[in-house]
Amino acid sequence: MVRPLLAALNQHGRYAYRAPEFQVDHVVIGGGVVGLAIAHALAQRWPDKSTYVLERHAQVGQETSSRNSEVIHAGLYYPAHTLKARMCLRGRELLYQRMAQWGAPTRQVGKLIVGTHDDYAYLARLHAHAASLGPLAPPTELLNGDDARALEPDLAPSMAHALWSPRTGILSVHELMAHLAQGLDTLPSGETPDAEIVHGTSVVRLDPHEPPRSASKRGADASQEGWVVHTRTHDASHAQTDALLARVVINACGLNAPRVLNALMAGLRAPQAQWVPMYFAKGSYASYRGPGTEHVRHLLYPTPHLGAGAHGTRAVHALGTHLTLDLDGHARFGPDLEWLDAPAEDADAEDALGYMHDVWETQLAPSASEAWLDGMHAAVRTYLPGVQRAGLAPDYAGVRPKLAGPDARAFQDFEVLWHSSRALGQQRVWQRALPASAAPSGVLVSLLGIESPGVTSALALAEHVVEGLAARVWGDADPRGRARRYVDDVGPAGLEAWA
Incomplete structure (x- = not known):
C-alpha cells in the first residue's frame, strides 16, 4: 500500500507570525x-x-x-460535466487560438488510439463518449486495422482497431x-x-x-x-x-x-x-533513435491495458506507454507509472525552508535500469514491433500530483x-x-x-x-479595479522595494 504524505507549511512552527509590512x-x-x-x-x-x-x-x-508529454489533449477520456472535461475542452481551443496569436508554434498532428480485436468495445465507447461532450466535443473516427496502418504503416498486424483523434496536437510548454x-x-x-x-x-x-x-x-x-x-x-x-x-x-x-x-x-x-493527502506518481520517458518509427507522423496511444511498461498492471491508472513527437519530429516513449511512497514524518526531515523533504525531489531522473528499459521495450513492441531495444535511452521523468492513491477506483x-x-x-x-x-x-x-x-x-x-x-x-462594474483600495495602514500599495 502506498503511503500518502500529510504535510503542511510551517508544520513544526519554525516561522513565527509577523504583522504584514x-x-x-x-x-x-x-x-x-x-x-x-x-x-x-x-x-x-x-x-x-x-x-x-x-x-x-x-x-x-x-x-x-517542464516534465510532461507537451501534448494538447483533445479531451476524449474524462467524464462529461466534470471540471477536468470542461477545462480540457475549453483549454484546448484557447491554446490553439492564443498560440496562433502569439506566433508560437503548435502542430495539430492528431493521434491514434490502437488496440486488438478485444479492444473494439473500449474504442467504440470512447468514440461515443467523445461525441456526447457538447459544442467543443473532439471529432473522432473509428478505423479498422488496415485503415490505421494506412496512416501509420509501422503498426503491428495485431492492431485490429483504432480511434482517430485529429484535434490532438503538440506544443512547446517552454x-x-x-x-x-x-x-x-x-x-x-x-x-x-x-x-x-x-x-x-x-x-x-x-x-x-x-x-x-x-x-x-x-x-x-x-x-x-x-x-x-x-x-x-x-x-x-x-x-x-x-x-x-x-x-x-x-x-x-x-x-x-x-x-x-x-x-x-x-x-x-x-x-x-x-x-488533504498528497500522493506522487512518477512517470519516466525514453527517447528513441532507430528503426521502427521512420514513418510515424501521429501520436500513438495504446488502449490502457496495452503498453503498461515496466510497472505492469499499475499503469491502468494512466494511459499506457505511448509515443509522442516533439515539434522537431523526434519520438519519445512514456510515461510509465511508478507510485512513490512518502517518507515517515520526521521533524529532522525538514529542509532549510521548513518543508518536510520533498519526496519527489530525488525522482526527477528516469528509472534507468536495464530492467526498466526492457519493460519499456516490451510495452512498445505490442503496437510497434519494429522498435529496437538498442535505440531506447533514458530521457527525463516527471512527478504528477495525485489526490488519491493506486487503490482508488473513482x-x-x-x-x-x-x-x-x-x-x-x-x-x-x-x-x-x-x-x-x-x-x-x-x-x-x-x-x-x-x-x-x-x-x-x-x-x-x-x-x-x-x-x-x-x-x-x-466585480464587473469597474473592470480595471480602480475603485477599491486598501484603507488600512499596512505598508505601501506595491512591492517594488521588496521585490
Whole structure:
C-alpha cells in the first residue's frame, strides 16, 4: 500500500507570525504553467491591481510543467460535466487560438488510439463518449486495422482497431510559459500592468488576516480582509522573512499545493485525518533513435491495458506507454507509472525552508535500469514491433500530483477550492464555492490535483478563476479595479522595494 504524505507549511512552527509590512492585491504561489496562466489573466483583466507570482526556483516551470508529454489533449477520456472535461475542452481551443496569436508554434498532428480485436468495445465507447461532450466535443473516427496502418504503416498486424483523434496536437510548454510571462510585462495595448514574477522566494507560512476591531466603519467594505503571506528569499538568513497582506491568494504550487491548504487546517487544530493527502506518481520517458518509427507522423496511444511498461498492471491508472513527437519530429516513449511512497514524518526531515523533504525531489531522473528499459521495450513492441531495444535511452521523468492513491477506483477530478479569510473555522476543506457570508475579499483559491491534462487546461483554469474573482471580489462594474483600495495602514500599495 502506498503511503500518502500529510504535510503542511510551517508544520513544526519554525516561522513565527509577523504583522504584514506590505500589501498586494493578488499573490500567486507557484510559477508553473497554471500559476503563470492565472497571473497572466489577472494582469490582463485588472492591470492596475498588483499581481505577484512567488516562485521558489530560479526559473519558472521547473517541477511538473517542464516534465510532461507537451501534448494538447483533445479531451476524449474524462467524464462529461466534470471540471477536468470542461477545462480540457475549453483549454484546448484557447491554446490553439492564443498560440496562433502569439506566433508560437503548435502542430495539430492528431493521434491514434490502437488496440486488438478485444479492444473494439473500449474504442467504440470512447468514440461515443467523445461525441456526447457538447459544442467543443473532439471529432473522432473509428478505423479498422488496415485503415490505421494506412496512416501509420509501422503498426503491428495485431492492431485490429483504432480511434482517430485529429484535434490532438503538440506544443512547446517552454514557449507557452515564456509568452505567459511576457504578458505580465506588457499588455497588447502597450500598457505595463502592475505584475511581476519574484524568483527564489518561498512561501513558508499563511494566516488569515484579522483586521483591527477599532476600524469598524473603515473596514466595513472588507478592505482589510486578506491573508498574511510569509515569504523567505533563498539568499536571506534563515530567520529572515517578509510578511505581505494579500487580498487574494492563488495556491497554484502543484506538487506542494496541499501543504498550503493543510497549513490552515493545522492552524485550526484540525486532525490530520481532515488534511488533504498528497500522493506522487512518477512517470519516466525514453527517447528513441532507430528503426521502427521512420514513418510515424501521429501520436500513438495504446488502449490502457496495452503498453503498461515496466510497472505492469499499475499503469491502468494512466494511459499506457505511448509515443509522442516533439515539434522537431523526434519520438519519445512514456510515461510509465511508478507510485512513490512518502517518507515517515520526521521533524529532522525538514529542509532549510521548513518543508518536510520533498519526496519527489530525488525522482526527477528516469528509472534507468536495464530492467526498466526492457519493460519499456516490451510495452512498445505490442503496437510497434519494429522498435529496437538498442535505440531506447533514458530521457527525463516527471512527478504528477495525485489526490488519491493506486487503490482508488473513482475518477479523480481537478479540484478548485475557495476559502475566505473570514470565519475560516466554519468552512469545509473541500469547499468548491465561497460561502454566502464570505467577505468580498480575503479569498484563497487552491488548485489541487492538476495533473494531465493540466497544460491543455491551463488557460481555461485561469479563465475559470478570474471569472470567480470578478463575481465575488472585484466585480464587473469597474473592470480595471480602480475603485477599491486598501484603507488600512499596512505598508505601501506595491512591492517594488521588496521585490
